Amino acid sequence: MLISIVVPCYNEQAVLEHFHRRLDHHLATAPDTYEVLFVDDGSTDSTLEVLRRLAEQDARVRYLSLSRNFGKEAAMLAGLRGAAGDAVVLMDADLQHPPELLTRMVDLHRQGYDQVLARRTRAGDGALRTITARLYYRLVNRFMDVEIVDGVGDFRLLSRRAADAVVSLTESNRFSKGLFAWIGYPSATFTYDNAVREHGTSKWGLSGLVDYGVNGVISFNTRPLRAALHLGLTLVLGAVLYALWIGVCVLVRGVDTPGYATLLTAVTALSGVHMVMIAVVGEYVGRIFHEVKRRPHYFLKETHASTAAHPGPAVLSPPAPAPKAVR
Structure with a gap:
């Protein structure tokens, strides 16, 4: 063998x-x-x-x-x-x-x-x-x-x-x-x-290991996209509950003006969540971008016998066009 x-x-x-x-x-x-x-x-x-x-x-x-x-x-x-x-x-x-x-x-x-x-x-x-x-x-x-x-x-x-x-x-x-x-x-x-x-x-x-780890998570599932959806729905539910809580406080204690700290915290948190969601979607879009270009994985410069053909295609051939219907 x-x-x-x-x-x-x-x-x-x-x-x-x-x-x-x-x-x-x-x-x-x-x-x-x-x-x-x-x-x-x-x-x-x-x-x-x-x-x-x-x-x-x-x-x-x-x-x-x-x-x-x-x-x-x-x-x-x-x-x-x-x-x-x-x-x-x-x-x-x-x-x-x-x-x-x-x-x-x-x-x-x-x-x-x-x-x-x-x-x-x-x-x-x-x-x-x-x-x-x-x-x-x-x-x-x-x-x-x-x-x-x-x-x-x-x-x-x-x-x-x-x-x-x-x-x-x-x-x-x-x-x-x-x-x-x-x-x-x-x-x-x-x-x-x-x-x-x-x-x-x-x-x-360290950066190479982090990139490799992210590539592993992204390459074999779409669950981060689903997680982004769940996070968005959770934030919407939290916003509704917060609005109801404000309404109850107004009814019980009268009109109350919320402080800027709450507003700034909410805006900052939502902005961070949006950036994370955009980054997750961007990772998948970037992979689609690389796949559709169908570039070769590598090019050969030299072999042990430079005149010999490389055993295996280095360039991916494009898909064959669909046959035309004959009338």
């Missing part, structure tokens, strides 16, 4: 050779045939030069280099399109996804599972990060149409049919965790100890 290992990388020159040595050490005793497909997501350091050298030294290594930084989601899609294996493993180059777990993944795949998920523990994470992560997963699982498991990331094995199913989903705003859960198929999960990055620095900042 041919196993494709897809490794998205962005500015990982410091760890790539160490990652390859450790991976090669493990694959030397593996019973299956492996190929390693690196996807350079428009790195600005010497990542591409390292990949060229690795491809020359190891016949199992291939690489794709994108024309610019399109993001990890696009890099994973490019890798899935280019993978030729009977099964595809997605893993990071920073060694937080231990190569030693590949054998366990393949063994579970042989038992009939289309998806094998590696769930990391949170040992070593700070208390604040652990609490916020757990709260986030509880929130998204309350709103999303699919279930996202805490600790399960991109480190997973996909069968050929599962990988083809993910590739067939051509949406522009991709949230792979949700896509993997949405396609279904039998899956197995095992837990491994959290590993620290050995070289380099993380490319995920």
Whole structure:
């Protein structure tokens, strides 16, 4: 069985050779045939030069280099399109996804599972990060149409049919965790100890994590829109009750002039609610805007064999026109 290992990388020159040595050490005793497909997501350091050298030294290594930084989601899609294996493993180059777990993944795949998920523990994470992560997963699982498991990331094995199913989903705003859960198929999960990055620095900042989290909530449901409707109805009910209360106070105590504090508080609160509602609607409209343009997810700049055709369309073809009626 041919196993494709897809490794998205962005500015990982410091760890790539160490990652390859450790991976090669493990694959030397593996019973299956492996190929390693690196996807350079428009790195600005010497990542591409390292990949060229690795491809020359190891016949199992291939690489794709994108024309610019399109993001990890696009890099994973490019890798899935280019993978030729009977099964595809997605893993990071920073060694937080231990190569030693590949054998366990393949063994579970042989038992009939289309998806094998590696769930990391949170040992070593700070208390604040652990609490916020757990709260986030509880929130998204309350709103999303699919279930996202805490600790399960991109480190997973996909069968050929599962990988083809993910590739067939051509949406522009991709949230792979949700896509993997949405396609279904039998899956197995095992837990491994959290590993620290050995070289380099993380490319995920606070703003990037927040944007990624919002994308996950918005991409798989319309409940925020329904929540905005419920909030609006609640405010209307509150306004009616407040008006009735003012009327009762006038009847009981006579005419009373409300103070400016109440008015300013109400105006400020309603203005904030309106802005939140507009922002929620704008998020969905923005996604529609990106989807209808049907832009490609990425462009290739270079491959391990630049004259070879990229296995899989990089540009989405427009829908065929409807046939005209013949009179």
